[in-house]
Amino acid sequence: MNRNSMAVLSKLAKRNPAEELPVYRLAVVGDCSTQHLSQAIRGTGIIHDVNIEIFDADYDQISAQIDDSSSELYSFAPDGVFIMMCTEKLYSRYLSTRADERVNFAQNEYGLISRRWNTLAGKTKSVIIQSLFCEYDDRVFGSFACRLPGSFIYQLRRLNMLISEGAAAGNNVYPVDFSFLASEMGYMTVKSPIVYGMAKLPFSTEYIPQAAEAVVNIILALKGKSVKCIILDLDDTLWGGTVSEDGMEGIQIGELGTGYAFSAIQTYMKELKNRGILLAVCSKNYEDKAKEPFLKHPDMILRLEDFALFVANWKPKAENIRYIQSNLNIGMDSLVFIDNSPFERAAVRAAIPEITVPEMPEDPAEYVNFLRRENLFEAVSYTPEDAGRTLLYRAEAGRRQAEKDSSTYEDFLRSLDMHAECDSFSSFWYPRIAQLSQRSNQFNLRTVRYTEADIERIARDSAYITRYFVLHDSFGDSGLISAFIMHPCDEESLFVESWFMSCRVLKRTMEEFIVNAMISAARRAGYKKVIGEYIPTSKNAMVSNIYSKLGFTDLGNGRFEADVASFVKNETFIGWY
Amino acid sequence: MLQEKEIIDRLNEIFAFVFDDDSIKITRATTSNDVDGWDSLTHVTLIGEIEEAFGFKFMMKEIVGMKNVGEMIDIIAQRAKK
Numbered sequence: 001m002n003r004n005s006m007a008v009l010s011k012l013a014k015r016n017p018a019e020e021l022p023v024y025r026l027a028v029v030g031d032c033s034t035q036h037l038s039q040a041i042r043g044t045g046i047i048h049d050v051n052i053e054i055f056d057a058d059y060d061q062i063s064a065q066i067d068d069s070s071s072e073l074y075s076f077a078p079d080g081v082f083i084m085m086c087t088e089k090l091y092s093r094y095l096s097t098r099a100d101e102r103v104n105f106a107q108n109e110y111g112l113i114s115r116r117w118n119t120l121a122g123k124t125k126s127v128i129i130q131s132l133f134c135e136y137d138d139r140v141f142g143s144f145a146c147r148l149p150g151s152f153i154y155q156l157r158r159l160n161m162l163i164s165e166g167a168a169a170g171n172n173v174y175p176v177d178f179s180f181l182a183s184e185m186g187y188m189t190v191k192s193p194i195v196y197g198m199a200k201l202p203f204s205t206e207y208i209p210q211a212a213e214a215v216v217n218i219i220l221a222l223k224g225k226s227v228k229c230i231i232l233d234l235d236d237t238l239w240g241g242t243v244s245e246d247g248m249e250g251i252q253i254g255e256l257g258t259g260y261a262f263s264a265i266q267t268y269m270k271e272l273k274n275r276g277i278l279l280a281v282c283s284k285n286y287e288d289k290a291k292e293p294f295l296k297h298p299d300m301i302l303r304l305e306d307f308a309l310f311v312a313n314w315k316p317k318a319e320n321i322r323y324i325q326s327n328l329n330i331g332m333d334s335l336v337f338i339d340n341s342p343f344e345r346a347a348v349r350a351a352i353p354e355i356t357v358p359e360m361p362e363d364p365a366e367y368v369n370f371l372r373r374e375n376l377f378e379a380v381s382y383t384p385e386d387a388g389r390t391l392l393y394r395a396e397a398g399r400r401q402a403e404k405d406s407s408t409y410e411d412f413l414r415s416l417d418m419h420a421e422c423d424s425f426s427s428f429w430y431p432r433i434a435q436l437s438q439r440s441n442q443f444n445l446r447t448v449r450y451t452e453a454d455i456e457r458i459a460r461d462s463a464y465i466t467r468y469f470v471l472h473d474s475f476g477d478s479g480l481i482s483a484f485i486m487h488p489c490d491e492e493s494l495f496v497e498s499w500f501m502s503c504r505v506l507k508r509t510m511e512e513f514i515v516n517a518m519i520s521a522a523r524r525a526g527y528k529k530v531i532g533e534y535i536p537t538s539k540n541a542m543v544s545n546i547y548s549k550l551g552f553t554d555l556g557n558g559r560f561e562a563d564v565a566s567f568v569k570n571e572t573f574i575g576w577y
Numbered sequence: 578m579l580q581e582k583e584i585i586d587r588l589n590e591i592f593a594f595v596f597d598d599d600s601i602k603i604t605r606a607t608t609s610n611d612v613d614g615w616d617s618l619t620h621v622t623l624i625g626e627i628e629e630a631f632g633f634k635f636m637m638k639e640i641v642g643m644k645n646v647g648e649m650i651d652i653i654a655q656r657a658k659k
Contacts, residue, residue: 005629006622007595014597035618194637195621205625 004209006036009043020538021051024219027073027126029057029065030084033200037084040212048220059200066116069123080222081120082129082176082215085113086202087136087156087191094152102150106159114166117173127451128173129218132160134182134190171430171452174222174380176214184373185210217378224438224449227356227376228330229278229308230269231321233339234290238266238302240364244289254299261364266301268368272377276386278308278328278393282320282337285312308393317344318351328393329503331441331539336376340364381435381452385479395475396504402475413573418508421470421577422517425459425483429468432480440500441539445532445546448498463487465494465521469514471505472577481505482514486521486530493529494522512570515550519567532560584653588646591630595623605647632658 024045028038038056045052055076057065062083065073073081090109097105117128137145137153145151160179167173182190185207192204203211220226235242239262240252252259253266273279279302283290290312294304304310309327311320317339325332332354339345340360349357361370399416406412425433430452437450450458458464465486471478482501489495496518501510522530532547534540535558547560550570555561585603593601596614609615615623627649628634633656643649 005626007591007626010619010622011594011597036621194635194640195624197637198640199617199621201621205621206629 010039012043013039017051027078032086032202044216105155110162132179221378221380228334234283236340280309287312416473418574419577425466444500509572512572513574534558607646
């Protein structure tokens with residue numbers, strides 16, 4: 001039986017998940033039967049260690065659930081609402097549209113869809129996961145339909161585009177691209193006229209697990225589970241052949257013959273790097289031999305500066321991966337390890353169960369298509385800053401060298417000449433603040449994840465006191481590295497609803513600087529107390545005691561209090577920018 | 578053509594899995610009334626698993642027309658590819 005067949009997933013869905021699993025509350029509404037899809041989403045969540053609690057609305061109740069403030073959907077208090085609309089229903093609405101009205105079909109459909117989004121946004125803070133339509137055409141006109149604005153496929157494609165544009169303009173809508181997935185897999189695989197006819201299922205039973213996975217990938221990214229670094233082998237992974245034996249001239253790379261497959265994977269990796277995913281090398285090799293192609297080979301697409309870290313030696317790979325992970329200071333479960341050798345993959349998997357190790361195909365020609373289909377790199381945000389992330393980590397390596405060269409740690413901190421920029425949230429920073437809340441797992445006191453729309457709402461609400469922090473030093477700009485959000489809990493006290501920080505700037509006395517800023521913000525607004533809270537997760541133990549270390553009094557139960565008047569400023573090596 | 582005995586053994590395994598009941602014993606006379614949890618929802622899952630296991634697709638009239646496991650076995654016997 002298929003490992004992740006519908007039956008397996010529905011069985012998993014019925015199981016009671018471990019209590020410590022993070023919970024995501026998902027409301028599912030559709031114009032088709034969504035029970036199987038819901039079960040598969042829940043089952044897939046359990047495989048990925050998220051307890052997705054589901055409210056699955058009755059058949060064809062999208063508007064009824066969304067328009068009525070007292071509906072089950074709203075009383076369920078969802079974190080996300082998944083709106084599943086199927087092509088079959090769209091087609092039948094198209095058929096009942098008058099011929100002369102069909103040119104406006106997509107626009108009218110989009111009007112309805114965007115009204116639902118607005119209604120939801122007015123009543124809840126939940127994100128919206130909106131299905132795109134699988135491409136279908138009745139071939140009444142053949143390919144001529146592509147130049148006929150009133151044809152179904154013309155209108156369907158326009159509608160998908162309108163949904164994408166609407167999602168790009170707003171901040172709380174995440175389309176799930178069933179259109180792309182259906183063209184990748186084929187409409188005949190994805191759909192089954194029999195199960196649609198009999199049970200109104202939007203997908204064939206064999207495809208439902210993949211459709212569910214597409215939805216779960218978005219939820220995982222929203223929960224902060226995303227890939228941050230790809231660790232790459234070299235020989236027969238990034239080029240063909242063995243550089244230490246064949247020499248730099250002998251490796252396969254470039255336009256010709258088998259080299260093309262390796263150029264393709266290098267190009268793919270470069271794109272991922274440019275979108276903010278770090279690359280690192282982990283190769284059993286002589287370091288100079290391994291670096292030579294990156295420096296001298298004219299056909300190489302990746303260059304040394306594309307890598308945050310380059311590790312080539314003869315130690316076991318698991319050991320090198322642990323070194324890379326601690327050096328970059330990111331979670332092991334945010335790493336992907338890519339190696340052509342089944343032996344190395346198995347060894348790494350056995351030694352480090354948290355890491356993702358794709359079972360690469362034997363033929364390098366299939367590498368890129370295989371990795372594309374794994375969809376390992378789902379994102380829920382993108383900022384131009386992402387492209388420069390490798391530079392940030394390389395500057396970090398420079399700082400570590402400076403630390404080694406300094407006689408004391410204090411000397412090192414002084415030599416960095418650090419200045420922080422600190423202000424309340426402004427629109428330029430909304431995307432980056434939201435993204436940091438989603439990506440920070442270790443230094444995150446309450447692990448509340450915010451979307452851009454949440455951040456905008458908070459920034460505009462005068463009840464909140466917010467600050468973001470950008471750190472500059474002699475090695476450059478670390479970008480936005482921390483933020484906190486406070487709101488009053490009574491007339492005298494402020495509650496720190498969120499405080500998260502990038503681990504890149506740990507132990508630079510940034511924490512001290514931020515807590516000082518918290519207290520002075522509270523003082524300026526006339527509050528007497530600041531209450532902090534620590535909510536433990538499996539990842540954030542490092543900050544369990546941070547408030548007491550920085551001058552708060554431990555009240556027990558993870559709560560801490562600082563008295564504004566008597567607070568003694570923490571010593572910091574960071575000046576105001 | 579597959580032997581009836583083999584089909585019923587393999588089917589029994591699928592039923593046990595889909596309905597989460599290892600003690601399940603299907604016969605030719607078994608109907609949806611005899612199996613806990615065999616409703617329209619699980620029926621779709623069951624059909625999907627059988628199609629996957631035996632390598633063929635049921636036709637619509639077969640899915641609608643099957644009165645009991647016996648008729649299911651007869652269809653599988655004629656059409657199974659694995």
